[in-house]
């Protein structure tokens with residue numbers, strides 16, 4: 317069926333991770349009955365709260381969630397980052413000198429909030445349902461593009477005719493591969509071990525990043541949890557980068573030995589610590605698609621780019637894609653244009669290429685600079701950190717960058733404006 321015959325546009329989104337869900341909601345909020353949004357992901361049949369990973373959501377992305385009407389509910393579960401401390405040392409060093417500190421506020425709001433993926437996913441899913449997004453707990457098996465529409469084949473056997481297919485199916489995107497879009501990729505030989513840690517003392521909203529030779533070790537504050545007996549549990553999330561060859565041995569070691577290894581990195585400043593969730597490891601790599609668009613196809617989030625978590629920006633980059641794509645599609649449809657047309661999709665390619673390339677280069681460079689123990693390199697980087705610490709203007713620049721608030725020409729949703 318041709319797009320024009322369908323009466324109104326249908327956009328199929330393959331992948332209900334945080335990027336896909338946010339785009340579904342943004343499109344439905346902006347275009348309401350003017351568009352059919354169909355979200356397909358086999359994971360939709362699972363309980364979203366099962367995902368206990370946590371993310372730092374930058375201020376710009378927070379503004380988008382505010383504009384989409386979900387932030388009030390998210391904020392009840394989110395912990396603002398109030399300040400940040402950066403150290404650089406070897407694992408055996410008896411003390412970890414602080415080289416750089418940042419205040420967490422920018423323009424009167426926290427530069428980032430920590431929230432668990434499960435909580436955010438559940439709230440977005442609920443909002444998508446209320447807004448009228450069709451949720452299908454099935455995968456997309458393949459697609460065939462035609463001049464005016466694309467046929468999207470689902471794993472259950474159904475074929476959907478769509479104006480545009482959005483591949484939000486993660487870094488190992490099957491749709492990107494099927495479209496023949498190249499993927500520039502290199503592994504880091506590092507894995508990120510993530511877990512939630514409970515601790516005796518209050519973190520006071522402080523995030524800590526220890527640069528260690530095997531990679532960065534981040535302690536990120538989570539909202540206190542009130543237990544059924546009324547007691548309050550202080551919690552933080554860790555992202556522990558480790559050489560990949562050491563990870564299986566670490567994760568299979570006796571729980572007390574693993575906790576002892578954790579204590580060496582976490583330190584004692586928050587009192588006694590324990591694992592709240594089972595540690596999970598994610599191999600770290602760099603990847604960027606040679607094109608973010610194909611014929612009636614667009615790549616979103618990790619399907620388009622994969623970066624090192626050293627700056628906690630991977631999902632934020634994907635949410636920037638969401639804001640840009642939602643705006644381009646909405647503006648095009650309001651002008652009566654075909655949202656899957658090549659000229660509309662090229663606007664997205666142009667809008668995102670420079671930002672994604674820059675973030676990829678910066679995170680790759682930071683990881684190379686900090687994940688080693690060469691004395692001359694360490695001396696130079698510590699000198700650099702110390703200098704930045706004494707330059708308030710430069711510190712403001714970095715924190716605005718991390719908050720996603722440095723540039724004026726960002727999509728409207730990232731400024732908190734409705735589409």
Ligand SMILES: Cc1cc2nc3c(=O)[nH]c(=O)nc-3n(C[C@H](O)[C@H](O)[C@H](O)COP(=O)(O)OP(=O)(O)OC[C@H]3O[C@@H](n4cnc5c(N)ncnc54)[C@H](O)[C@@H]3O)c2cc1C
Pocket residue numbers: 330331332333334335336356357358359370371372373454455456457484485486487490491508509510555598616617618619625628629630631632633634
């Ligand atoms: C250790 C670590 C820490 C991180 N910390 C942060 C942080 O603090 N802040 C931050 O911004 N980012 C962080 N990131 C990055 C972040 O995890 C990712 O960028 C983000 O989860 C990507 O979201 P996504 O929706 O694009 O893809 P995904 O979350 O990978 O979702 C893809 C979805 O597609 C579905 N799918 C797959 N194939 C198909 C198919 N054929 N059909 C339909 N559906 C399909 C999957 O089931 C999945 O639900 C971190 C990453 C790591 C590894």
